[in-house]
Amino acid sequence: MAKLNHPATDVLVIGGGTAGFGAAIAAARQGLDVCLFEAGDRVGGVMAFCPGMPWGAAYPVDTIIGGLMEELSNRLFAMDPPAAAKRPCALENFGPEIQYDYEIATLTMFEMLEEAGVKVHLNTTAIAPTMNGNRIEAVEYYDRHGSHMIAPRMVIDCSGDGDISAKAGVPFELGDNNGNMMGVTLSFMMIDANWEKVFAADDPYFRDYAAKGIAGGRLHEDLAMLYLMKGFHKDTVFCNSVVIRGVDGTNPEDVARATQEGRRRSHQLAQFLKQDVPGFENSRMTYLGPTVGVRETRKLEGIYRLTGEDLASGRKFTDGIVCCDNPIDDVMRGSHDMTHDAIVEDGVYYTIPLSALIPKKIENLLFAGRIISADPTAFASVRGMPQCILMGQATGTAAAIALKDSVSVQQLDRSTVVVALQEQGVKGLRHATETRLKHPCFKVTHVFNSQ
Numbered sequence: 001m002a003k004l005n006h007p008a009t010d011v012l013v014i015g016g017g018t019a020g021f022g023a024a025i026a027a028a029r030q031g032l033d034v035c036l037f038e039a040g041d042r043v044g045g046v047m048a049f050c051p052g053m054p055w056g057a058a059y060p061v062d063t064i065i066g067g068l069m070e071e072l073s074n075r076l077f078a079m080d081p082p083a084a085a086k087r088p089c090a091l092e093n094f095g096p097e098i099q100y101d102y103e104i105a106t107l108t109m110f111e112m113l114e115e116a117g118v119k120v121h122l123n124t125t126a127i128a129p130t131m132n133g134n135r136i137e138a139v140e141y142y143d144r145h146g147s148h149m150i151a152p153r154m155v156i157d158c159s160g161d162g163d164i165s166a167k168a169g170v171p172f173e174l175g176d177n178n179g180n181m182m183g184v185t186l187s188f189m190m191i192d193a194n195w196e197k198v199f200a201a202d203d204p205y206f207r208d209y210a211a212k213g214i215a216g217g218r219l220h221e222d223l224a225m226l227y228l229m230k231g232f233h234k235d236t237v238f239c240n241s242v243v244i245r246g247v248d249g250t251n252p253e254d255v256a257r258a259t260q261e262g263r264r265r266s267h268q269l270a271q272f273l274k275q276d277v278p279g280f281e282n283s284r285m286t287y288l289g290p291t292v293g294v295r296e297t298r299k300l301e302g303i304y305r306l307t308g309e310d311l312a313s314g315r316k317f318t319d320g321i322v323c324c325d326n327p328i329d330d331v332m333r334g335s336h337d338m339t340h341d342a343i344v345e346d347g348v349y350y351t352i353p354l355s356a357l358i359p360k361k362i363e364n365l366l367f368a369g370r371i372i373s374a375d376p377t378a379f380a381s382v383r384g385m386p387q388c389i390l391m392g393q394a395t396g397t398a399a400a401i402a403l404k405d406s407v408s409v410q411q412l413d414r415s416t417v418v419v420a421l422q423e424q425g426v427k428g429l430r431h432a433t434e435t436r437l438k439h440p441c442f443k444v445t446h447v448f449n450s451q
């Protein structure tokens, strides 16, 4: 095939959610020319669609996972007054989490992208790859000026839904084994609540109140458990309760319908809280999500497919790139059930392997975040935002090493990536010493030439 003559970049990151944030910064810090395309009007992805949602799972076995998650949270902790705090999660089987000021956190994330030199394009959607055998030669995208092409040496798909990977021919599964995807949620925040009164009762799910609301026809039947959590700022309550089932997050019409239905149920719930739940009398709703947060769509096929058994045995892969001990956080996949059963015993964690972020065939494509190659059980545990940030960091780092070594992502020496991540402060990974001896020269500050 003739060489296409399109504007080039070293790395194209598709999607500016938590995974894209990690991928773009990691690649750019290696001196690469990095473009980040985000279809929406802000960075954060689900984090921005559900403003105020805590970073869960940042502390497996009560130890920070490190890397960009630690760097971001340290910046926020160090502010005066602090813009984030480590707090226990009120829900069973979840470890400590990081609560943060949403506005300051997104400002800081954007600043970190700027400092790394990432070219961030908002309102820019990747549409389709142009293939040359097993390589992505170019990617078509559109913005307000129309349709364009870009020729990246490496593509990192962090889009949550994996449209470009799927079009490039990467096999995928939708949802669980029966195609059921987790429910989507429209979240909101109540401000000026009274924490002491709101959280006076023992039940973290407000079941008695919810039952009364459902029996009286004032709450939807899927609101039997109300997920209400203290927000970062005093007397704010984050409401992660309104779940719409049976939605295909890759279908824009489904998403629009769910968002409108979510708005109805959220307003209904806010009204109910004010009228029926002590402590909410003087509160009001704010930060209603601009769209529903989508938990699960495509899971791409990687070199390795992470399984529930791997997690349950506390497996630590030799190419493990981030630690996790999150429970199986399953939200209404085809039923009313919301479960977060523990997957590992107290004091045990597992790692997520890089090989679950590498496709089997496409030579210059990596993926990160909730499109990871995982079975339905494993997926329900690995999908927290801290893990997505570090999956991104791992793929950004892997992209840089593959380009430097002029190898395909399949040929990449994954242990080199693990060493580089350890040098970047990622904690709890295996095999540093052996691989360090094999690759004594790799430096975090290595600079690569753009072509």
Ligand SMILES: Cc1cc2nc3c(=O)[nH]c(=O)nc-3n(C[C@H](O)[C@H](O)[C@H](O)COP(=O)(O)OP(=O)(O)OC[C@H]3O[C@@H](n4cnc5c(N)ncnc54)[C@H](O)[C@@H]3O)c2cc1C
Residues within 6 Å of the ligand: 014, 015, 016, 017, 018, 019, 020, 037, 038, 039, 040, 044, 045, 046, 047, 050, 053, 054, 055, 056, 057, 124, 125, 126, 127, 158, 159, 160, 161, 163, 164, 184, 185, 186, 240, 293, 294, 295, 368, 369, 370, 371, 383, 384, 385, 386, 388
């Ligand atoms: C309701 C809800 C509650 C949750 N609760 C928590 C919690 O309390 N704590 C926690 O840690 N995690 C939580 N999670 C999980 C976590 O938020 C997600 O798994 C994580 O944010 C996924 O990050 P991501 O970057 O992989 O994908 P996303 O956040 O989905 O980001 C993908 C981005 O790609 C963009 N995009 C898509 N297609 C294209 C394209 N073709 N071109 C350009 N851009 C594109 C999208 O606009 C989006 O911004 C929750 C998830 C949901 C939905």
